[in-house]
Every structure is written in C-alpha cells, then in structure tokens.
Amino acid sequence: MQKQKGAVLLVCLIALLALTVLGVTAMSGSTLQERMAGGARDYNVAFQAAESALRVGEAYVRQQVEASVDPTQLFLAKADCPTVTATQWTPPAELHNKPRQPVCQVRNFYGASGGATSFVCETDGSIAENRAFDCLSRTYLFNVEATGYAGGDAEVHLRSTVAIAIRSQN
DSSP: OGGGHHHHHHHHHHHHHHHHHHHHHHHHHHHHHHHHHHHHHHHHHHHHHHHHHHHHHHHHHHHHHHHOSOGGGTTSSOEEOOOOOTTTOOOOTTOSSOOOOOEEEEEETTTTTOOSOOSEEEOOSOOOTTSOOOOSEEEEEEEEEEEEEOSTTOEEEEEEEEEEEEEOOO
8 A cells, every 4th residue: 555655646746747837838828918918009109109290290291381482392301390299199108118209201292303393283184285284273292201109119100191282373
C-alpha cells in the first residue's frame, strides 16, 4: 500500500502544471487583446484629431477664397492652417500621454504643376462657333492635408480637396 501514495502526488502535480499552463495562456491572450484594444483606441483618437484639423483647414480655405480678389494666387506653396483650438479638438482625458497638437497644411491644387490653368470652368454645354465659351462659374481647387496624433506612436494622415465655385460676373 505504501507504493501507491506517490502516484497521487504525481497526478496532482501534473494536473497543477496543466492548470498553470492554461492560466498563463489565458492571461497572455487577455494581455494581447488589451493591447489591440489600446491600439484601436489610439488610432481612433488620431483619426478624430486629423479630421478636426482637416475641417479647420477646409474652413480656412473657404475664408481665404471669399476674402481674395484672385484665388488662383492663394496657397501656391504649402501654407500652415491656423492652430486647432481646444473647442475644435481635445484629446480624451484618460490618455496617459498627451498627444501632439493636430496640424494641417493647404496648397493650391494646381500650384505644384506650374500650369497656367488654376480653376475648372463649368459651362452650360452650348459653345457657339468663333467665340470662347462663357464660364458659368469658376471652381477653384485646393488640397488640405492633416495629421493627427494620439498616445503611443499612432499617427493618421488625411487629405481632402476643397472645391469652391465662384459665379462669373458675365
């Protein structure tokens, strides 16, 4: 009978080892899921910051075009947008590291091409012979690029094209 007492101890140790391996595996999976959720949150925060900067840049373009005599001369070189204010975007309070302020830049759509055309001309479709067609409106195009940041290394770049149609005075 004395020989059987050691077998119970061996079975218990094997069961304890199996439970330990199972517990460590479950903890490792939970840690991985937590890191993935944190990465998704950081990406979402960076995306929201970039989108806010993009909207600030688009509003800035519209404001500058309305105030300009010749929109074709605006933003021929990349220009910084105004700073995104706290009311336009504020990082979530639960972030451990405060991210950098989102930024944006604006450029004339045709500015880099060196071409003479700086607008798109929309017509009513009727072009008479021997006369230049009349523009109903001139649509000026501007690129807005924005970058948003979040905790960790999350960084999101967005770009939009702002089209502003100005009715011709003809």
